[in-house]
Amino acid sequence: MELRRLKTDQPDLASAVDLQIELVQLQRRVQSRVPLPSIRLEPDYLNELLANPPILQFEHLPIDWSDMRFLLRATASTMRTHEAIEDPHFRIAEMLSRDSERLPIVARTWYEGVRPDAPSLDPEEAGLEAVLQQAMRPFLTRAADAIMARIDFRGWTKGTCPLCSGEPDLAVITPAADRLLICARCSARWRFHQLACAFCENSDRKRITSFTSRDGRYRLYACDVCQRYLKAYDARQASRPVMPAVDSVATLPLDAAAMQKGYR
Ligand SMILES: [Zn+2]
Numbered sequence: 001m002e003l004r005r006l007k008t009d010q011p012d013l014a015s016a017v018d019l020q021i022e023l024v025q026l027q028r029r030v031q032s033r034v035p036l037p038s039i040r041l042e043p044d045y046l047n048e049l050l051a052n053p054p055i056l057q058f059e060h061l062p063i064d065w066s067d068m069r070f071l072l073r074a075t076a077s078t079m080r081t082h083e084a085i086e087d088p089h090f091r092i093a094e095m096l097s098r099d100s101e102r103l104p105i106v107a108r109t110w111y112e113g114v115r116p117d118a119p120s121l122d123p124e125e126a127g128l129e130a131v132l133q134q135a136m137r138p139f140l141t142r143a144a145d146a147i148m149a150r151i152d153f154r155g156w157t158k159g160t161c162p163l164c165s166g167e168p169d170l171a172v173i174t175p176a177a178d179r180l181l182i183c184a185r186c187s188a189r190w191r192f193h194q195l196a197c198a199f200c201e202n203s204d205r206k207r208i209t210s211f212t213s214r215d216g217r218y219r220l221y222a223c224d225v226c227q228r229y230l231k232a233y234d235a236r237q238a239s240r241p242v243m244p245a246v247d248s249v250a251t252l253p254l255d256a257a258a259m260q261k262g263y264r
C-alpha cells in the first residue's frame, strides 16, 4: 500500500516502485515458511558471539535450496523486465539457479565476501551481487529477526552489521533522536553515532555534509573523507515507522543528488 501511494505521489518513480512491489511479493511467497536459524537463540550465548562477529555464520542460515533456486530465477527475471540487470548477468543467474552444486558455493562466497580477508565472487559472477542480495533476503531477515528479538546489540558501536558484517544502506532517526543503522542485507538495526560516517568512522562535523529532502522526511549524510553517503528516514515527525522496502525507493532522488555531488 505504501509503495502504491508512493507511485501516486511521485509518478517519476513508477518503474522503480513496480520493480520493488514485484520483489516484495516474490519474497513474501517464501518468507512465511522459512524456519528459525540453526543457532542457539539464548541471549547470553548470542552476546558472547558479539565479541567475535559476525554472529550469524553461513551454516546458520535457514536456506531451503529449492526456494533459493526459485527466488534467484524469479528475481533475475523480474529485474530484467525492469531493466535492472544486464543481459549477460541475467543469463549467468539463470544458469546458476539450475546448478544445485554451484549455487551454495556462490551464495556462501557472496555472504562471506564482506569480510576484509575473504575471497570475492569469481569475475563472471561478480555482477550478481544485487540479485543474490534480493534472493537471500527472506532467509537473512528471518534469521536476523529471530536473533534481534533476543539481544539488543548494546555496546556494538561499529558501522558494519553485528549479525552478518554487511554494510547499512539506510538509517532511521528515532523520536529520541538516536540514529539506528539498517543492514542492507539482513535488515538488522543497531544504534550508531548520530553524525559519524558509518563507513570510515570520520566524526569531524566539518567533514560531514548533511542535507534533507524537500519534504523533510529524509536526511542524507555524506562523508568528505571517504566520499560515501548514507540516507536516513526521520521518524521524529513521521506518521509511520521506517519501511526499508519503501524508503529505499522513495529516496532515489536523494541518491541522484548525492551522486551528482561526487559521493558514492
Ligand atoms: Zn546484516
Ligand SMILES: [Zn+2]
Pocket: 197, 198, 199, 200, 201, 202, 223, 224, 225, 226, 227, 228
Ligand atoms: Zn567516511
